[in-house]
Amino acid sequence: MAGTGKAHLRDGATLEVHDLVVEFPGPKKSVVHAVSGVSFDLNTGETLGVVGESGCGKTTTGRAIMQLEEATAGSIILRGQDLCDLRGPALRSARRAMQMIFQDPVSSLNPSRRVKDIVREGLDIWGDPDGSFSADRIDEILDAVGLGGADVGERRPHEFSGGQCQRICIARALVMDPEVLILDEPVSALDVSVQAQILNLLQQLKDRFGLTMMFISHDLAVVKNISDRVMVMYLGKVCETAPTDQLYANPAHPYSRALLASIPGHNLDLPPASELISGELPSPIDPPSGCRFRTRCPAATDRCAAEEPILQAVGDDHYVACHHPVAVSL
Amino acid sequence: MRKRLGLLFWVSAVYIGVLVFLALFRDLLPIRDPDALGIRTGDCRQFQDPGWNSYFGCDNLGRDLFSQVVHGVRPALFLGFTVTIVSGTVGTLLGVLAGFLRGVFDRVVTTIIDISLAFPALVLLIAVRASFGNGIVVFIVLFSVLGIPGYARIVRGASLSLSEREFVDAAAAMGATTWRIVRRELLPNVFLPVLSFAFIGFAVVILAEGGLAFIGLSLDQITWGKLINDGRVEIRDHPHLALIPSTVMFGTVLAFNLVGDGLRSLVAPREVATARRLIAEGSHQPGEEGAVVHVRNLRTVLHTPGGTVEPVDDVSFSVAPGESLGIVGESGSGKTMILRSIVGAFPLADVTRGGTVEVAGVDMLRSPDATIRRTLGTEIGTISQNPLTALNPVRRIGDQIIEPMLVHGTRSKQEARDRALELLEQVGIPAPEQRLREYPHQLSGGMRQRATIAIALANEPQLLLADEPTTALDVTVQDQILRLLDGLRADRGMALVLVTHDLAVVKGFTDSVAIVYAGQVVEYGPTAEIFANPQHRYTVALIRSMPNLDLPSHSELATIEGAPPSLIDPPTGCRFADRCPAVQQKCRDESPVRSGTDAHSYSCWFPMSAQPVEVS
Numbered sequence: 001m002a003g004t005g006k007a008h009l010r011d012g013a014t015l016e017v018h019d020l021v022v023e024f025p026g027p028k029k030s031v032v033h034a035v036s037g038v039s040f041d042l043n044t045g046e047t048l049g050v051v052g053e054s055g056c057g058k059t060t061t062g063r064a065i066m067q068l069e070e071a072t073a074g075s076i077i078l079r080g081q082d083l084c085d086l087r088g089p090a091l092r093s094a095r096r097a098m099q100m101i102f103q104d105p106v107s108s109l110n111p112s113r114r115v116k117d118i119v120r121e122g123l124d125i126w127g128d129p130d131g132s133f134s135a136d137r138i139d140e141i142l143d144a145v146g147l148g149g150a151d152v153g154e155r156r157p158h159e160f161s162g163g164q165c166q167r168i169c170i171a172r173a174l175v176m177d178p179e180v181l182i183l184d185e186p187v188s189a190l191d192v193s194v195q196a197q198i199l200n201l202l203q204q205l206k207d208r209f210g211l212t213m214m215f216i217s218h219d220l221a222v223v224k225n226i227s228d229r230v231m232v233m234y235l236g237k238v239c240e241t242a243p244t245d246q247l248y249a250n251p252a253h254p255y256s257r258a259l260l261a262s263i264p265g266h267n268l269d270l271p272p273a274s275e276l277i278s279g280e281l282p283s284p285i286d287p288p289s290g291c292r293f294r295t296r297c298p299a300a301t302d303r304c305a306a307e308e309p310i311l312q313a314v315g316d317d318h319y320v321a322c323h324h325p326v327a328v329s330l
Numbered sequence: 331m332r333k334r335l336g337l338l339f340w341v342s343a344v345y346i347g348v349l350v351f352l353a354l355f356r357d358l359l360p361i362r363d364p365d366a367l368g369i370r371t372g373d374c375r376q377f378q379d380p381g382w383n384s385y386f387g388c389d390n391l392g393r394d395l396f397s398q399v400v401h402g403v404r405p406a407l408f409l410g411f412t413v414t415i416v417s418g419t420v421g422t423l424l425g426v427l428a429g430f431l432r433g434v435f436d437r438v439v440t441t442i443i444d445i446s447l448a449f450p451a452l453v454l455l456i457a458v459r460a461s462f463g464n465g466i467v468v469f470i471v472l473f474s475v476l477g478i479p480g481y482a483r484i485v486r487g488a489s490l491s492l493s494e495r496e497f498v499d500a501a502a503a504m505g506a507t508t509w510r511i512v513r514r515e516l517l518p519n520v521f522l523p524v525l526s527f528a529f530i531g532f533a534v535v536i537l538a539e540g541g542l543a544f545i546g547l548s549l550d551q552i553t554w555g556k557l558i559n560d561g562r563v564e565i566r567d568h569p570h571l572a573l574i575p576s577t578v579m580f581g582t583v584l585a586f587n588l589v590g591d592g593l594r595s596l597v598a599p600r601e602v603a604t605a606r607r608l609i610a611e612g613s614h615q616p617g618e619e620g621a622v623v624h625v626r627n628l629r630t631v632l633h634t635p636g637g638t639v640e641p642v643d644d645v646s647f648s649v650a651p652g653e654s655l656g657i658v659g660e661s662g663s664g665k666t667m668i669l670r671s672i673v674g675a676f677p678l679a680d681v682t683r684g685g686t687v688e689v690a691g692v693d694m695l696r697s698p699d700a701t702i703r704r705t706l707g708t709e710i711g712t713i714s715q716n717p718l719t720a721l722n723p724v725r726r727i728g729d730q731i732i733e734p735m736l737v738h739g740t741r742s743k744q745e746a747r748d749r750a751l752e753l754l755e756q757v758g759i760p761a762p763e764q765r766l767r768e769y770p771h772q773l774s775g776g777m778r779q780r781a782t783i784a785i786a787l788a789n790e791p792q793l794l795l796a797d798e799p800t801t802a803l804d805v806t807v808q809d810q811i812l813r814l815l816d817g818l819r820a821d822r823g824m825a826l827v828l829v830t831h832d833l834a835v836v837k838g839f840t841d842s843v844a845i846v847y848a849g850q851v852v853e854y855g856p857t858a859e860i861f862a863n864p865q866h867r868y869t870v871a872l873i874r875s876m877p878n879l880d881l882p883s884h885s886e887l888a889t890i891e892g893a894p895p896s897l898i899d900p901p902t903g904c905r906f907a908d909r910c911p912a913v914q915q916k917c918r919d920e921s922p923v924r925s926g927t928d929a930h931s932y933s934c935w936f937p938m939s940a941q942p943v944e945v946s
Contacts, residue, residue: 053804066503092505100503102496110497112518121514122504161893169500176504191660191831196875196887203884218805221834221877225885244883262809265838266879273809280774 004037005311008241008319013041014212015065015180020074022057022064030285034060036236037074042180047206047213049227049244051220051259055281056233058216062182065214066100067091078179096126099173103185105165109157115142115168116153122176138175144208145171146201163194167201174209182214187222199225220263224248229317232256235284235292238311242318252314252325254297291323299324339592342585349582353404361397364552368392377568386574389560399575402554406582409469409539409549410532416474418528421481426516428482429489430498431508439486443479451476455547464550473535484527488520522596529590533583540579554579608674610695611684621648622792622825623672627685630671634679637898641667643849644685649842651792654819654826656836656857658872659846662894665829668846669795672827673706690792707738711786713815715798717778721770727754727781728766734788746788753784758814776807783814794819797829812839833876837861845869848894848905855930865926865937868906904935912936 009016022035035057042048050058063069065076067083076083078097086094102108109118117124120138142152145167157165166186173181183202187195199222205211217223223230224244231241232253240253248268251257258277261270270276279296282288288295294304301324309321315328352359368374368384369392378388386395428439455472462468492498492515501511542548543555544562554575561571617624630642641664649655659665670676672687672694687694690709694702714720722730731750735741741749747766754762757780770778779799786794796815800808816839819826828840836843836857843860845853845868853866864870874888892909895901904910907917914936922933 053806063499066499068499068502092507095503095505098503100500102499104496108496108500110515110519112521113514121501121506125504125506125510172500172504192833192872193660193875193890196877197889199877200887200889203886219877220805221879224879224883225877225881225887227883248879248883258806260879262806263879264809264812264832264834268879273806274813277806280776 004039004237004308005319005321006039007311007313008317009039009041010043012043014044014079015042015214016075016077017041017061017065018075018077020061020064020076021072022060022069023072026285033236033284033287035064036287038233038236038238039074040231040238040241042212042214044179044212045206045210047211047215047226047228049223049230050214050216050233051218051223051230052233053218053259053281055235055284057236058233059184061233062100062184062214062216065180066098066182067095068100096122096176097179099176099178099181101166101169101173101181101183101186103188105162105169105189106157108169109165111157113156114153115155115157115160118157118168119153119171119175121172126176141171141174142168144174144205146197147171161194163190163197166190166198170198170201170205174205177209178211180212180214182216184216185218186215188217188219195222202226220248220259232259235282235287237292238321239293240318240320240322241311242315246315246318250315250318250328252318252320252328253293253322254299254324254326255293257326258296291321335592335595338588342588342592345581345585346589349403349407352400353407356400356404359400361400362394364393364397364401366393368394377564377571379568380570380574387568387570389571390564395557395571395574398552398557399554399578401552402557402575402578405466405549405551405553406536406539406579409466409473410535410586412470413473413477413535414528414532416470417477417531418481418524420474421478422485422517422520422524424478425482425485425487426489426512426520429486430493430512430516432490432493436486439482443482446476446479455542459547464548466549466551469539469549473538477531477535480531481524481527485520485524488523489516492516492519522593526590526593526596529586529593533586533590536579536586537583606676606678607680608676609680609682611682614688614693614696615686617648617686617688621650621688622690623827624648624688625668625672625686628668628671628687629684630667631682631684632676632679633681639897640900641849641897642671643900645844645846645851646685647842647844647851647854649793649825649827651825652819652823653842654816654828654840656840656843657827657829657846658831658833658836658843660831660872660894662897663846664849664897665831665846666797667849669712669797669827669829672795673710673712674702704738707734708740708789709792711783711789711791711794713779713782713786713794713796713799715801717775717782717802718770720782721778723770725769726766727768727770727773731766731781731785731788734785738789740789749788750784753787754781756818757781757784757787758810759784775803776810779803779807779811780814783811783818787818790822792824794824794826795829796826798831799828800835801830801832808835815839833873845872848900849897850905850933852906852934853930853932855926855932859930863938865930865932865939866906866934867910867912867936867938869932870938871909871911904933 018039020035020038024032024034026032038061052058060069064071071084083094116138142148147164147167187198190198215223215226227244229241230244230247232239234255240256251260254276257270258273260268261273261276277296282295290306291304291309294300303323309323311319311321314320314325318328368388369376374384374388374392374394376390376392378384380387384394384396386399388394424439428436458468458472498511498515501515539553540555540558543553543559548556557575558572565572615626626646628642628645632639632641645668647655657665657668671683683695689705692701692705728750731753732746735746750766751762754765759765759777759780773781800811803811815826818824830836840857842855843857844851847868853860853869860869864873871888871890875890877887890909895905903919904917904922907913916935922935924931924933926932
């Protein structure tokens with residue numbers, strides 16, 4: 001299996017994910033292996049970009065951290081507390097520390113509620129202990145996401161464009177003052193000029209509030225723009241993780257190289273994608289033995305079928321799960 | 331509001347309002363005692379016909395039918411109202427919890443619904459009435475229990491799909507309790523469908539009472555059902571005794587149904603099926619020799635119920651064999667409408683097209699239908715964004731590839747089969763023999779898109795129109811499909827028109843590009859030239875806002891503030907003026923004329939090359 005191993009984990013991280021496994025029931029009593037032993041961590045104030053194609057488990061990982069999917073095994077530790085052990089009121093209470101932004105901003109907002117009620121929902125649930133969240137504070141947060149204006153709070157979601165709806169979603173999450181913000185394809189449904197607005201906004205908010213973000217996307221150019229570190233996933237496994245500029249300059253895993261080479265019009269020093277990847281994504285119901293990428297990898301050997309590669313350091317803070325990584329120039 | 335709901339809705343609502351008034355204030359109204367025997371008091375003769383003395387006539391004992399009908403209003407509405415409230419509330423709660431909680435609770439509720447729908451209601455009614463008598467409470471309980479499954483079923487369906495929506499996930503992530511999610515996120519969104527169903531359920535209750543009265547099982551007071559049943563005996567000689575209460579009941583049921591339908595149309599607006607007409611204006615200007623597709627001053631106007639929209643405004647371009655053109659724009663820019671205008675495929679609306687569209691020498695706007703159909707089938711291949719909806723799910727891949735060849739008689743059946751096999755190989759589908767016999771759902775997304783390309787190529791078209799062909803696909807698959815299209819274009823000398831929102835795709839795979847903004851081509855020229863030396867301010871902003879792998883991470887991206895103008899009433903002057911960093915008064919007053927060269931043209935009063943311009 002491509003990508004177990006914990007050599008890349010750091011001490012004192014805000015969020016630690018250890019050996020996360022998420023499985024769903026498939027057709028005819030089979031099991032869909034959506035996420036199979038993924039470990040990573042997030043430091044305070046850091047943005048981790050998670051990239052991979054559909055079926056790589058990136059969204060399921062995000063939802064499992066949010067406790068929106070049940071983890072089959074593994075632990076998700078937020079500030080020393082394992083969320084997978086929590087149930088009922090304790091779980092609800094722990095959830096406040098994490099918020100999620102979804103791909104479809106329109107579908108993320110209840111059409112029958114007013115914007116100010118949507119944004120202050122978290123305060124209505126958890127109360128307002130120190131009284132700091134007055135109506136002014138709601139206006140301040142709306143202003144911070146670029147929706148300042150007298151009557152914004154009184155309007156309903158259908159009166160706003162997709163980009164504005166995504167700003168409302170961000171405001172709703174920020175009110176909770178989350179320790180970790182998980183963003184699942186937050187700009188994929190938006191036009192390129194609006195996408196740039198949201199990316200710039202997230203960067204500003206990160207600088208202003210010290211946000212800790214997990215940014216899930218299939219778009220490598222977007223991920224490069226927003227992330228401090230990047231993690232590449234394939235078929236439920238981690239392939240490679242490294243600081244952003246390092247990963248884009250020196251991809252070591254064959255799959256990372258194939259992904260980058262597939263970007264239309266890139267100027268990277270890579271062979272054509274057709275020489276780096278072949279065939280089709282195997283079924284997550286019956287994933288390949290050993291390295292999961294081996295069926296499509298031009299460098300695969302017998303060892304890749306027999307033995308699962310473990311994440312190992314190939315450079316400074318650069319880890320790759322491959323028996324035959326491409327040499328990294330430092 | 332009035333216009334959307336229609337006259338019938340309001341007539342019905344007024345009718346129901348009158349009934350409610352009669353039910354509430356019947357004792358204050360100057361009407362006779364419904365039980366007073368007119369033959370004894372002398373007020374009314376036996377079987378008196380309707381007239382000024384007695385509006386609806388009298389029955390065999392001279393009782394006044396009008397006051398009887400009025401007294402029947404209260405039990406009808408009371409029964410309908412209480413039953414609707416009780417079954418609606420219980421059914422809605424069961425349905426919303428089943429749809430949201432799922433699992434065991436859902437299975438129990440659905441099983442109960444299924445059993446109760448299969449239960450012979452009439453037998454239950456007869457049995458219950460025999461044991462508990464004919465008081466109104468018995469009827470309310472009975473009808474309510476029978477009504478619950480209907481509500482539970484529709485609310486469960488609606489809640490299942492609502493629970494998939496992200497705002498429910500967002501509430502859960504916020505730490506909301508189940509009850510809070512049900513109350514705040516789900517119930518408000520099922521209210522309108524339930525209300526619409528409630529009006530129809532109300533009508534069903536009124537009808538049910540009538541039906542029961544018919545077999546002698548009614549309430550212990552005056553009801554419409556009883557009046558109809560009593561009048562039935564005299565239907566030959568005194569038809570008014572049955573007809574009048576029947577008409578009142580019919581009107582009531584109809585009114586409730588119409589109000590229910592009206593409310594439903596608020597939830598799911600019905601498509602207004604306007605007759606679709608394609609009108610051509612102006613005259614044809616033959617294109618230059620050698621272009622496969624030639625578009626000159628194309629103007630498309632959609633006549634929709636909401637107003638007249640002009641999504642394509644004076645668009646011109648041409649593509650030679652073996653060349654590719656990218657049409658780029660953001661959502662709502664009209665880029666897809668340009669393609670639709672070429673093939674004449676529009677959603678339900680009357681459309682006027684003006685200017686010239688010529689494909690392989692055929693005037694696509696004014697030629698006879700048969701000629702246009704033939705050109706569409708044999709000279710143009712189309713590829714759409716979503717291969718799953720483009721393919722017919724119940725037909726084999728092979729049959730769908732063969733179809734266009736047989737329809738246009740370009741090949742015999744055997745030749746078509748051989749060609750289908752050859753096409754599947756050419757588009758890179760492994761094991762083509764086997765794939766021919768498979769159905770679309772057996773293929774992956776990338777393979778499906780390859781299959782639609784094979785269909786598009788079946789009749790060896792000169793022109794391939796691709797509308798966002800890779801937007802639904804993963805990046806490695808996108809690369810494969812774009813390379814495939816590029817290879818086919820080069821090998822077969824086809825002209826390729828690629829519509830996309832993705833500048834990177836255009837940069838990598840087209841020879842020339844048209845930048846579309848608010849229905850107009852604002853810049854047009856060779857791709858390399860436009861990326862290296864963009865002239866229109868919108869093009870510049872678009873290119874700069876694109877996240878770029880050449881930039882270091884955390885680079886601030888250029889943005890375009892504001893939103894594009896409405897195409898229903900576009901502004902005068904330059905349509906980009908409100909969002910342009912270099913806007914001048916002239917831009918707002920006058921539409922920019924096309925400048926530059928034939929090869930690279932742009933519609934901007936202050937293009938990049940006309941420096942210096944004060945950039946605010």
